[in-house]
Amino acid sequence: MEEYPLDDLLITGTEINYLFICPTKLWYFAKGITMEQESEWVDLGKFLHERRYGNEEKEVQIGRVKIDFIRKGEIIEVHEVKKGKSMEKAHEMQALYYLYYLKRLGIEAKAVLHYPQLNETKEITLDGREREVEEAIQEVVRIKSLPAPPKPVKSKKCRKCAYYELCWV
């Protein structure tokens, strides 16, 4: 089991999430150029901290996002409630990223995404997807190290994006 905090924890779940939404957004966010209304998911570091220091809290509420951490023996379930599926890939990769890290810390876990509006849930396990996560991490590192943000590309996502004005004014 590795010691917490891991160096790679410099990457946050949100960054992994943004990678699959838009690299420009990721770059701005990673440089601390934020536009309010961020912070999905719980910070993994915070979770681990709480866990380490024996916080048995089963539910963490951050903004409108509710996360349950339920211990079942050694299997931990990370539950996430999501509004819609339009960012499904981003949510999934973020979940995988957490599972990947928990695993490296010697904690076995699985994630469940809830889509109450669609009356659906989706279970996510790491099984064999480590490569995918590692590639994503490398890509985040690469984008963060760029001297300037990747040129924005206009897409449907832009309209709802908090960076819309910054990119397109």
Add this chain to the structure above:
Amino acid sequence: MRKRSKTILSDGTLFRRENTLYFQNAKMKKPKPLVVEGIYDIYIYGHVNITSQALHYLAQKGIAVHFFNHHGYYDGSFYPREKLHSGDLVIRQVEHYLNREKRLQLARLFVKGSALNMEKNLKRWKVADGFSGLLEELFRELEMAKKITEIMNVEARIRSEYYSRWDEHLPEDFKIVKRTRRPPENEMNALISFLNSRLYATIVSELYNTQLVPTVSYLHEPGERRFSLALDLSEIFKPIIADRIANRLVKQGTIRKEHFRGELNGVLLTKEGMRKVVEAYNDEMRKSVRHPNLKTNVTKQRLIRLEAYKLMRHFVGVGRYDPLVAWF
């Protein structure tokens, strides 16, 4: 609820009781509660006592408070807790100051944008008389300028050409004649100065809501005023916000001689005059225009924020800053 700016013109006390902010002046029987959730920022012109609890509360809510003296001049701001700055952006902002070429480039762009907005006004007022030709010449000088002082010099000449033309269009009682400041010696100067002060404070508020460091500036020397970047940006907005409002107020007779009083050290707006000007200013800032790039309607006030975003983009190196030239 859309957040709004709150202006306090009367004397009184601002205090907090439980989780409510109250204002009380001598005329009120009961203190008036202010809904903080609906307040974007506060502008104080009267003699107002503020309790430290009230300030704590305002800081918590991220509400900036701007203070003006009884001339209507900007005194300073309560700028709650510097929001999280982006280390990366700060470095780039400073780099654009330290690198002489980069600084000159930005300084020129501020002057250029300002001049083009003046030109736009003169055309609207139909007194453009040779101004455009003159600008061409002065812009050439601007390009060649190698020092900030030279740029400032060009700026001053553009401005005086602008004022002399604008003057032709103003009613006899409201000639600018010679633009004077601190203290203004005539009505129009007092009016323009009052509006410029208010605009400056608005820009400070907008900068507060970005990651830009408001103290690092390019055309103006940092330290000239605490928030010198707001001075740079106000070059762009003075003609199209402050000057236009001033012009309209006197042309339409909303502001008349009686709204001024002479004082030992100059001409000042009366309380009633200030009230009218502030009202016109707030109305103007809430007006929206269609933004050609964003394809949405944005308020005049939002244009300031957008200008800040354009600067941020310039600093991080996606495209060059292109100052706003009014299309409206």
